Amino acid sequence: MELWDKIDNKMLKALKNPAYGYEQYIDIPEFTFLGVQEQPDFGHIKIWFYGDKKTIELKSLKKYLYQYRSTIISYERCIDVLFKDLLEVYKPVRIRIEINFRPRGGISSTLKADSDWKHFGGTDELWKYHNN
Helix, strand or coil, rough: CCHHHCHHHHHHEEEEEECCCCEEEEEEEEEEECCCCCEEEEEEEEEEEEECCCCEEEEHHHHHHHHHHHHHECCHHHHHHHHHHHHHHHHCCCCEEEEEEEEECEEEEEEEEECHHHHHHCCCHHHEEEEE
């Protein structure tokens, strides 16, 4: 078992983006990781990606996410690490991530991060058009 700071974003590979101006939606319905009590936890990741010069190589994203299976990490740290790693590696025009964490103890949680939000350096301009 590892802690969250051992997640390696160097596993993420980029492809040259052949076109601009489109939204790539990536759906990962079976995301697994270790919760803070070292018990298996599960989530459903949704990524809306607006590439610039690079786009996501999906095989490398899958390998990157495999690291989380043996990583002890909280919900909040999970979305934070994923969001920051994808921003750093791909430098997209915009990226939005949503993780629906499966119920634990009868309670589920959904966390969202969007590079358009002001506190992430965006303008909040695009958020008003997105279906919340």
